[in-house]
Amino acid sequence: MIREKLPELLAPAGNLECALAAFESGADAVYAGLSKFNAREKSDNFTLDQMSKLSYYARKHKKKIYLTLNTLVKERELEAIYRNLEEISRLAVDAVIVQDIGVVHLIKTFFPEISLHASTQMGIHNSEGVKLAESMGIDRVILERQVTIDELAMIAEVSPLELEVFIHGALCCSLSGNCLFSSWIGGWSGNRGKCKQPCRRRYYSKSEGNGFFFSTRDLYTLDMIPELKETGVASLKIEGRLKNADYVGRTVTAYRMILDAAEGTEKELMGKAKTILAGSAGRKWSSGFYTNESLKTVVDHTSIGVSGQLCGELTDISGKGITVKVSREIKIGDRLRIQPRSADEGPRITVTAMKAGKRTVERARRNEHITILLSRDSIKETLSPGSLVFKVGQTPRKLSVNPEEIPFLPALRIFNLKVKISRKGIVVGYSDFPDAEPFIRTAIFDTAEKHRLAPDTVVSFFTATRDERIKAGIIEVSIEGDLFIPSGVLKKIRRDFWEQTAERLETDLRPDKSRRNITAYMQYHYSTRKAEDKSTAHPGTKKTLMIHERNNRIPVMNPDDLKSVSIFHQDTCSDEIFLPVFTPEGSLDDIKNLIDTAYSNGMRRFRARSLYQINILKQYPDLYVTAAYPLPVSNSFAARELAKIGVSCIQGWVELEKPALEDLVMFNPLDTEIYRYGRPHVLVTRAEIKTEGEITDSHGVAFMVKKDKHEGITFLYGRKVMSIPAVFGTSECLDLINAYPEEKDITSFNFFKDWV
Template sequence: MISNLSKPELLAPAGNLVSALTAFDAGADAVYGGLKKFNARERTENFSSDEMAKLITYAHSNGKKVYVTFNTLIKESEIISAAEMLSELVALKPDAVIIQDIGVLHLIREYFPSLVVHASTQMGIHNSEGVKLAASMGIKRVILERQVTLDEIRQIKAVSPIEIELFIHGALCCSLSGKCLFSSFHGGFSGNRGKCKQPCRYNYFSGPNEGYYFSTRDLCSLELIPEMKKVGITSLKIEGRLRKQDYVKNVVSAYRLMLDAVPERENSTLEEAMDLLGLSYGREFFTGFTSDKSFSDLVRPDSSGVSGSLCGRVANVAEGGFSVLLSRKLHLGDRIRIQSKSGKKGTALTITEMTVSGRNITEGRSGETCFITTRDREVLPDGFVYKIGESIDEMTGRISRLPLAMKRKIDFKVAVSAKGFNIDVKDGSSNLKWNKAIELAKAQKHPLGEEKIKSEFSAASSEILAPGEINAEVDGEYFIPLSVLKDVRREFWKWAEENVSKDKSAELAKSQLDKFFLFYGALKGSTSPREKTTAENINPTALASLPTNNIPETEIHSFVVNPARDVPFSSSDEIILPHFCPEGKLSELRKQIIDAYGKGARRFRLTSIFQLGLLKEFKDLKLSSSYPLPVCNSLAVCELRRLGFSKVQAWPELEEREIEVMIAKSAATVEIFRYGRLPLMMTRAEIPATGELRDSRGNRLNLKKDPATGMTCLYSDFVICIPEIKDASDFFDFTNASPGEKNTSYFNSKSVWE
């Protein structure tokens, strides 16, 4: 087991180089950020390859770490470009890559094994069985699901074979991580692709009432830092890659204070740290899931969830700008957002010009009506004006001086004798020798000493090499003119540049990429017979309204695991396992599986990877995957096939064309979700509404709470109804839909999943 750490790593967000450097200056031990594609915050600036190289070089030169986010789901058509980007990352040498897609995990482990893998919170790992399974798959650190309690964290950490990372500050999703279709269903922009439109921040209507029923408070776990130290959490993570450096500076500084505080100073330090957080602009704070009761405190239905400090309201919109009646000070350089009451995304801008009665000002005061100049920006009449940040230093000069790559350090030993210099250089697993013949005279005074040799040879003039550990020995007292010693040093470093082996990581990565291309080009689809599966007890004749042109060879009936079932299972019966099982319920679920197996159950439908750990002792099983276990590409299929799955369900957000090309390369039977209502979000949070909801456009939604699990699910009024796809098996879900409903949707199958 990983031993407890007295002081966890402080991990900060980096949406760009300025934020990253700010975080390090404020005391962060590590930062995380993404390249321009395949990361869960595509709406921020992100890094080019050169910018990421500069960041990693700077971090490693200063004893810091950089983790690269590669944490979105990858479509089949993107596999090649994803592999090429991973090949580039091998050469950049980040400290780890954060992933969500198990296909990406398969790709890294098999072809780019030098990359260390961390499991994103988007993987939804929330119990010890999930952590253990992740470790067996080659993952070195798990970023836990946010909606786990402090007691559950303690239990998981106590048995974890790998590092555990937690989010401790920042914006929270109402949904369980990686299990939200809300944004995607209402416009195609998916949180699983880094493009969430945040419909959870909108206003909704429940009967005669209205509110922001899914808008969460911001996480702030400052007061829990002493407990996190005791538990032995490896890394504490701050959310905020969309935030600017003023926010990063204040939040990182606050948590640095608490992490460094000695026990007798923790209370007074907490006050000082909270004052620092007060300088950032966020929502009302939520301490965290300290217990089950905390789930009732997460959502604030009376608050839109707009981050920032309310400073006024738009009084008038005119050509070139708008007037705002201020309730709080604003300054030139401040960043503001103009937000509507509906909670939908507003207009953000930086104040570059501000006037009162035609007079230019640098500060607007409470009670004044100021005119703020805008350029081609839409401003909502009667909008609310929030301050979201202050003027910032862009660090242009500092960034321009950052080196693109770090020099390679070499260790060597300099031996001096009367006949000259002999230098032994350690080059990986081999040793190189360099000699310089010079007749050295006996010194009358000031003999050449070991410290002088070390000092002189440490002055490397190389562009690619730097001195590491230098040892020196002199077998007598010799004199050498300083100019000659410098010539010897320059000659040595020139030789070293030509003879010390170059960093071959890029060449190796290219070779591995070529091997992957050969493998991927040879992948062929499965020829297994098609199957039709229906969920819940229902007469198969009810499917008459859902035409299937090609009659499947096998019909399967799925049931949610139920300990009360008395009758034996037939060969066509399948058990659906719950996607979420808190740590304290694992033993109960294990008993239910044992009971079902004893009654003849051999087919199991897995909805999360943790369930594999509960099934490992049983033989002769037929395993299928199902939502919300994501399978978006043939490499994810390869990984699940390796783990024993014979059938996988394509991720429901995928468009039809992507499913077709995935099927053509999938080593297992691919099933599609043909009919039913999938939960748009699932949460442990207490939602302050029940039953039917409506949004501002009249779309109807439905909230359902499972009293057995305490989980609340949000469903659309629309039923997903997907046309048949050639060579795919079918899944019909009647747990939340009736056959033949008229209000149907293709979801993304006929459009593009963004």
């Protein structure tokens, strides 16, 4: 039976026009980013003024906004994140979507009233991960995209938090947060919102010829909406912050139609919804990773991995523009992508003028040769005849509201409160203003005979401020005894409190008087800073050797070296157990049993490589837990958060450059390890990959595809071995799972260049 409450329909908003198109087409909420620290930095994104307008519109129409801060953050960027959050807290967004554990820590410490959603980039893919998120103060988890629908139902059944899943749009081949592919080949990191999509390119394999071995089809789930509703998930999410308003409007309209359909009528509306969706110009559709069958077909290595509708081929380039042989109608206002056949990233253009011979035309039909006029020489220089032309968007329908006419939302002041009620009266204190005088109302309240005053009732009353400048944040309530307060009396106290608060906004409740001003932040940040004089520090000498059982790559070990082996190959002579990157819900009990066996046999050191593992390990006393790749720790606030849940040592994120690693070491309150030598995986997937062994790209860069029978997933490794110098104050990880000691074909990865 379908549950009564419909899940939220959540749409992408790369700009204000897309957000308004989403809302007018039936979206309940949108997710959007500012110009920095979001995973789609190539989209238009929002200025603070535009976000203020969107917040005004959303509040007026009872819609929701989730703001993305879903990239990894370096130590020196934490202050910028703090200042961003100061602005965000005044915009009345409904939640912030985060990837970095350090950003979680910063928000919970200084902005506890902001609701947190765990990004899919956190890689949470089972119920233990969801439980850990709850313990960190997160309100909703956006699950890993490679969770099947059966696994989703199992997780939802026991989840203490709201769950959000993707239902439509482009898919990444890799498990979320596990991809270094773009960073490895050119320094453009997907974990920083700058992915160049190397997974869409053609690769050459000795065993399978050439193909697009990592290029996924687009996710499509119109037919699965009834089943997804039945799982009880809170939110159904459409991907596409790089898409235009036409795409967003069409996609939202189609899914809204099926989502609202009465039980048993979905099939009648399906044809109409599919027709609407077909005009949104995407790749071939797939059920993504939701079924065991679609895991085998989500990657189509025979098809070029480009989104959009093929509408022509570029035949000539001139001073005026480009000539295209048309295979599908092109008209003024269309958004086109000119795609090289190598599948390298091609430029996008908007058609503003076309000519057929000497005639100016508004549209071009099949088999016509037309010239699309271009004035940008830089675009023409990147093109070559033979490139394919794809339609990726159309002129959107006119909005009912002019974005320029939407007012700005007045800047909000948010107050977290502590309300104490006794028989003698009410005291309301300001949590973030310890020096401010509390509001006191003396009264004699009666003992309750029937209707005892409950904390939730008090919260409900004090949430209503009736002042556009003020918003209640977290309200903590303590009630001494069983009391009865008439609602009229409580309303009067509430009104007097907020009126007095408004009068004090420019005196003792000014922002600079708050405990969470920039000075307080700096003091907190620097409280774990170590001595800067490196002459007193020592380079790390203790090495951890990550190896498999029966591995013949083991070098002669120093007495201080530690041997780390897989949980699947544990033995009595190893010093540490490392855990798998991915454990589906159905295999959790197996991993728990293996951990329990290792602990019973005396093992006390574990290497956690996914957040869910920390939730399992924290139940055992006397453990030394290292958080290691691909569990990302790129700043000291992430280390602080992990320290609270039982982690003893962190491995600095493998993409960090030397200065960023040194900053992390200086501020990290835990032991620090670096990934000094080995082959970190650059992509890992549950999808069936149609090749194995060595592959190369069109530039001759080599990779290795390896399938893991224990984890049931496929890994992609760079041919070169990552090797970096020692860093003062750290121990070292030598990863010999897929590397021999002292290989000659090496790379320092990002160590000597800026991680962007």
